[in-house]
Amino acid sequence: MSLTLNRWRFYVTPERVLSVCFIVLLAYLVVVPLFMMVKETFIVHPLERFQIPGSKVNDFTLAHWYRFFISESAYTFFYRPLVNTLIISFGLSFLALLIGGAMAWLVVRTDMPLKETISNWAVVPYILPSWTLALAWISLFKNDRIGGEKGIVSALTGFEPPDWFAYGLFPITITLALHYFPFAFLLIGGALRNIDAQLEESASLVGAGRLAIIRRITIPLIVPSIMAAFLLSFARGLGTFGTPAFLGGPVREFVLSTSLYGNLIGQRPGLGYLAALVMIVIGMLVLYMDHRMVGARKSFVTVAGKGARLGLIELGRWRWALAGFILFFLFSVIVVPLVALAIDTVMLIPGVYSWENLTLHYWIGEASYSIGLGTGEAGILKNPQILSALKNTFSLAFVVAVVTCLMGILVGYAIVKRRGTFISKCLDQISFLPYLIPSIALGATLLAMFAVPRGPIPSLHGSFLLLVIVCSISALPYAVKAGISAMRQIGGELEEAALMAGAGWWTRMRKIIVPIQKSTYFAGMLLPFISVTRELSLVILLVTPTTQLATTISLLFTDRGWYPYTNGIVFILTVVVVGCTVLSRRVMGTSLAKGLGG
Amino acid sequence: MPDIVLDKVSKSFTKQTHAVEDLSLVIPDGSFTTLLGPSGCGKTTTLRMIAGLEQPTSGEIIIGDSVVFSGKTGAFVAPAKRDLGLVFQSYALWPHFTVAENITFGLEINSVGKKEINKRLDEIASALRLDSLLERYTSELSGGQQQRVAIARVLIMEPSVLLLDEPLSNLDATLRMEMRAELKRLHRETGATIIYVTHDQLEALTMSSHIALLKSGVLQQFSAPLEIYERPANRFAADFLGSPRINFVDATLDQDSLSWGDVMIQLPKSAKKDVGPRVSLGLRAEELGLSRTCGPGMVEGRVLTVLPTGADWYYQVRVADEVLTIRHNDEIPFNYEDIVYVEIRSKSLKIFDDAGSAIL
Amino acid sequence: MKLTQIRSRLATCLAASVCMLFATHSGAEDWSKIEAAAKQEGKLLVYSTTSRTAKAAKAFSKSTGIAVEVVRLKEQELITRSYQEAQSGVHKVDMVVGEDWPAARELLNNTGYFVNYIPPTAKKLFAKKHQNPLVLGYINRVFGYNTEKHPNGDPLKSVWDLTTDEYKGRVMIRDVAITGEHQNALTEWVRRSSDLEAAYKKRFGKSLEMTEANAGLEFIKRLLQNDAIIMTSDTKIAAAVGAKGQEKPPYGMFYVYSKHRDIKKKDLALSDSRQIDPTLGYMYPIVLQLSANAPNPNAAKMFMEYLGTIEGFAPWAKSPGVYTPNPNQIPFDGDMPLAWWEERMWLYDLDYAAANRGNVLDVWLKYAQR
Incomplete structure (x- = not known):
């Protein structure tokens, strides 16, 4: 009897238990909500009764599908937003690849000066909230279409930028590309660094010129990274809400994410969830294409790496010019917007740039209906609403960082230990799933799942827990990726050695596995911390007045035109996020690139 | 002290293939037994099953008096309770611990007293010449030093069985020679049973008291090293052991004599009779002799390559359609293109039938 | 066409008055008893679409000692959230200060989750059309x-x-x-x-x-x-x-x-x-509704009463654009009285909407x- 028990204990290993637990948990938090969401597209919701005459709440209906895909409004709901979304996503991905790829090539393969500085700065646009640039774009280029104070360009030059330049698809694509190009920079840079120099040298020995080498050898070798960067920017661009909302709204150019948001806010969940579904399907299609196109080639880059140091290409008299140009570019996408935002927070009346107008009212002023914008809100540092939102943001970021880090360790452990088995593949796939779901759509699925009580689980709507769940799920693929690579680096033998010495599972985790990889895990925490701090699209559907976050409250203030507050909050977030990044680099030697799994 | 018994042990990771199939072995107490074979032969899997890191699909493993695994009763004893130590191929030294911490970790886990730990640490450190390295981190050590730490870490637990998984494969050639000697000394001094995994036949031959030769999960032969060398059970065993590789020539079996070209060899009575007529004859380089003049039982050949190694001269000689590698140290060396006469000087004949089994 | 319209209006009027018969039993209630019970309850939770409710609540708490928590929600969010909570048996909120009455009536009032309540001041001073639903202001x-x-x-x-x-x-x-x-x-x-x-x-x-x-x-x-x-x-x-x-x-x-x-x-x-x-x-009304399962119904009633008074309406009266049905309210300086706007602006028809x-x-x- 006790013998069978022994054997049973052998089968019930920690990694098996972990695998099963996580599969169940993730299925419940990711897969079930997806099905719930599909179900929601077939039933009548409370206020939809107005659109579907004669129906009762919770009736089965095909009306949403009809309205979304076939009816006269389908153009507004679906077709035009779809086309806009695709234009933006493709456009921004290409642009981001171009910018990031060119910068990566210059930094890795040429003798351009100031590489270190450029590499450090090139990541910053990604850690800023994505809509910072949209806000900056508006303050710079807004024209008389949306009335109010003049934009900076218009005020200085008297030239009114045309609508297509000031609002809509063009600036959305540009600002998002400027936000997402660090993906391409990090991924392509990493791949370039790993290319075995001999591969290029042997090409040059048979007489290939520099361009031919780039075209025939270098680029094909980094295709997997290019695709990965493309996919990442595409999927993230798809699910972005803030930028298209700010820049598209004034010219009534909608995308799927704004259609989703509008329909959910307008109490048409059936349509909203359909928009989410379409976004998820597109996300999966893109991944599938990526898989088909690169699939087998993925191994290229990992194989190399031992090769000799690459010879740097001499740029001659261009080297300083190029470095200067790139620094100028980075300066204009990082410093200029931030300074513009910061200046706005100290101007009593927006748009009046004079010394008399300088004020700290929006930072430390008392609530007033008569000073400046007369918002009736106290200054940022004294405003209980804003302070509580900031507190929420940072506690959320911290909790999520810890939770995802733990999940990353445990899931990575379970996957690597059971490598090759069905259960391990299953866990791997399911933890990767959130990667394909555009942020706002992921928020929508969890809303569908947890807005109402289901069985023994009460409604989580408006709870901090729900925010923790959605952010953790969204960060999970990165955390697991980091966890897996950490475990692979450790290898099984280090743990088995402890097992042989008689250390139990808990001791092995605590004394061996976690301490060895602590810097990797720390890097794995940094990324979720940063993304949560500046996250908007993911949480926009899930916050309520009691769980307001810094980003959502700044959206609220933007809606009311209270830019000094919005900008001040963004400024605080930026300072904290950049500070954390720099600090962690100094202290732990971690870099963001590591967390991204470049 | 315990014998280690493997009884019909099988292990399969997938449904179709066996990593180890029906393996039965008795590893004698105090022996230095090597599990030898090419990569993928199941030797590491076998070792890990003995250690308890893998669980066999079926069969039984007994260490001394205790059944540590049984497919029938479901018995299973946890690795740490089997009184054995395992030195990993990668050494698996914990990079965040110092040498001393690495060595004493197991004792701390098992809540051995501080005093006792220090005492044993001193002993083991001086025995393995690690005294001056105790406070270093393992990444600061050379390969050989790391290896000694890995061994010390295991020995401090005073196991009665020591398992070594290709411990020398990460070392360079000279260090490997040194460590071989050191391991042999260790075996002598501790008296522990050592089970040693390697794919290097030379290592196996030089160190072991017993070799278990495996191929594709199946045991080919289990005997003393020279026994296998001299009397391989099959063609694979003959081929796998020995450097340079054994020569195989086609021969014809006729009643109780063997003919290779013009050479006729009388076979002992014990030879299997129901095989042939076509067999292959295995001839090691040192079992062949060369001469400038023809004599009885010699065949003519031509020198293709001359390969001096310093101590020995090896020649590749073409005889009829075959190329033989021959060691020949007497007289004046031969030259390329020289006509030579080859003579068989085997003490024990290695003759294999079509299926590859020895017929003697 | 005309006739059916008149008939349907008549029907609504009738229905409304029948409703009032049941819903407006407040007249019979002893207000002092309600006040006493409210003090006992000592607190209430309000969902509101307007931020000024919180200011009114502060003043109310100061004078009565009843703590009021006000959660501000967007109009449609307020309706669906109250609806979903009531539907799933979560009875936390005592009353709502909401907008979009056609939707609110559909989900909150017709379902019986919320009821109309007419406190004494409103009953005495408000024109009948502002009593059901009880209007805080237009x-x-x-x-x-x-x-x-x-x-x-x-x-x-x-x-x-x-x-x-x-x-x-x-x-x-x-x-x-x-x-x-x-x-x-x-x-x-x-x-x-x-x-x-x-x-x-x-x-x-x-x-x-x-x-x-x-x-x-x-x-x-x-x-x-x-x-x-x-x-x-x-x-x-x-x-x-x-x-x-x-x-x-x-x-x-x-x-x-x-x-x-x-x-x-x-x-x-x-x-x-x-x-x-x-x-x-x-123009459209900001309406007050009492939860049918309010944990603190009396405190809610008292707060509703308070909002109908000149004192209670003060936070809204400080600026133009919100008009209480309380005829004693003096319009904001430079603004017109409710009646003036009513004449020149379309109020939508509930059922038609x-x-x-x-x-x-x-x-x-x-x-x-x-």
Whole structure:
């Protein structure tokens, strides 16, 4: 009897238990909500009764599908937003690849000066909230279409930028590309660094010129990274809400994410969830294409790496010019917007740039209906609403960082230990799933799942827990990726050695596995911390007045035109996020690139 | 002290293939037994099953008096309770611990007293010449030093069985020679049973008291090293052991004599009779002799390559359609293109039938 | 047609009075008992769409010692959240201060989750039509223009002006798709299509040619085809329309009149159109409803009573644009009394709005994407 028990204990290993637990948990938090969401597209919701005459709440209906895909409004709901979304996503991905790829090539393969500085700065646009640039774009280029104070360009030059330049698809694509190009920079840079120099040298020995080498050898070798960067920017661009909302709204150019948001806010969940579904399907299609196109080639880059140091290409008299140009570019996408935002927070009346107008009212002023914008809100540092939102943001970021880090360790452990088995593949796939779901759509699925009580689980709507769940799920693929690579680096033998010495599972985790990889895990925490701090699209559907976050409250203030507050909050977030990044680099030697799994 | 018994042990990771199939072995107490074979032969899997890191699909493993695994009763004893130590191929030294911490970790886990730990640490450190390295981190050590730490870490637990998984494969050639000697000394001094995994036949031959030769999960032969060398059970065993590789020539079996070209060899009575007529004859380089003049039982050949190694001269000689590698140290060396006469000087004949089994 | 309309109105009136018979048993109640019970309860939770409820609550707490927690929600969020909570048996909220009554009635009142309650002051002073649902105050939404651009006064003669070339890309309106009250208001434009058609003829001297079913929907179409700018908030519309120094300032449609309180401190050149035909905008009620399962019903009743008094309404009375049905309230300086606005603005018909807002929304959405 006790013998069978022994054997049973052998089968019930920690990694098996972990695998099963996580599969169940993730299925419940990711897969079930997806099905719930599909179900929601077939039933009548409370206020939809107005659109579907004669129906009762919770009736089965095909009306949403009809309205979304076939009816006269389908153009507004679906077709035009779809086309806009695709234009933006493709456009921004290409642009981001171009910018990031060119910068990566210059930094890795040429003798351009100031590489270190450029590499450090090139990541910053990604850690800023994505809509910072949209806000900056508006303050710079807004024209008389949306009335109010003049934009900076218009005020200085008297030239009114045309609508297509000031609002809509063009600036959305540009600002998002400027936000997402660090993906391409990090991924392509990493791949370039790993290319075995001999591969290029042997090409040059048979007489290939520099361009031919780039075209025939270098680029094909980094295709997997290019695709990965493309996919990442595409999927993230798809699910972005803030930028298209700010820049598209004034010219009534909608995308799927704004259609989703509008329909959910307008109490048409059936349509909203359909928009989410379409976004998820597109996300999966893109991944599938990526898989088909690169699939087998993925191994290229990992194989190399031992090769000799690459010879740097001499740029001659261009080297300083190029470095200067790139620094100028980075300066204009990082410093200029931030300074513009910061200046706005100290101007009593927006748009009046004079010394008399300088004020700290929006930072430390008392609530007033008569000073400046007369918002009736106290200054940022004294405003209980804003302070509580900031507190929420940072506690959320911290909790999520810890939770995802733990999940990353445990899931990575379970996957690597059971490598090759069905259960391990299953866990791997399911933890990767959130990667394909555009942020706002992921928020929508969890809303569908947890807005109402289901069985023994009460409604989580408006709870901090729900925010923790959605952010953790969204960060999970990165955390697991980091966890897996950490475990692979450790290898099984280090743990088995402890097992042989008689250390139990808990001791092995605590004394061996976690301490060895602590810097990797720390890097794995940094990324979720940063993304949560500046996250908007993911949480926009899930916050309520009691769980307001810094980003959502700044959206609220933007809606009311209270830019000094919005900008001040963004400024605080930026300072904290950049500070954390720099600090962690100094202290732990971690870099963001590591967390991204470049 | 315990014998280690493997009884019909099988292990399969997938449904179709066996990593180890029906393996039965008795590893004698105090022996230095090597599990030898090419990569993928199941030797590491076998070792890990003995250690308890893998669980066999079926069969039984007994260490001394205790059944540590049984497919029938479901018995299973946890690795740490089997009184054995395992030195990993990668050494698996914990990079965040110092040498001393690495060595004493197991004792701390098992809540051995501080005093006792220090005492044993001193002993083991001086025995393995690690005294001056105790406070270093393992990444600061050379390969050989790391290896000694890995061994010390295991020995401090005073196991009665020591398992070594290709411990020398990460070392360079000279260090490997040194460590071989050191391991042999260790075996002598501790008296522990050592089970040693390697794919290097030379290592196996030089160190072991017993070799278990495996191929594709199946045991080919289990005997003393020279026994296998001299009397391989099959063609694979003959081929796998020995450097340079054994020569195989086609021969014809006729009643109780063997003919290779013009050479006729009388076979002992014990030879299997129901095989042939076509067999292959295995001839090691040192079992062949060369001469400038023809004599009885010699065949003519031509020198293709001359390969001096310093101590020995090896020649590749073409005889009829075959190329033989021959060691020949007497007289004046031969030259390329020289006509030579080859003579068989085997003490024990290695003759294999079509299926590859020895017929003697 | 006319007859059925009258009949249906009669039916609603009847239904309303029957309801009142049951719902308004407050007269019989002993108010002092309620007050005593309220003190016992000592607290209440209010969902509100207007931020000023919190101010009123502060004053109320100060005088009564009853703690009031006010959670501010957007109008549709308030309705669905209250509905879902009630549906799933979560009874936390005691009363709501909400908007979009057609939707609220549908989900909160008709379902029995919330009931109308008429406290003593309201019963005594409010006109009957403001008692069911109990109205905290009316909000008016107007058309506005930039006075710097138009120093000689109101440029807008008719709502149809907004669909002419002169106003192309210059009219700002909050997104109808996410503003329930706009949907309700526009159903009134459908209901009063004939008035709209007449207004068109009066302005341009010719009949309106329509591709949509009626003049109301035709207006929506033409407004959007005239490149109307969809905004996310009224604050922004008022600020954009009124900012000084603009060559081509936009015009505001349906923004809350209360934004005019900012004119002075933000130095805006903003005024509302007082001649625009056929309506100066629209009005809608902020309503008070009591949860049928309120944990603190008496405290809620007391707070509702308080909000009906001059003292309780004070936070809203400090600026233009919100009008209590309490006849003793003096209008804000420079603003007109409720009755004045009622005469010149369309209030939507509840039942018609509930039945037709889907239609309005569909047409809006059909043309919303350029």
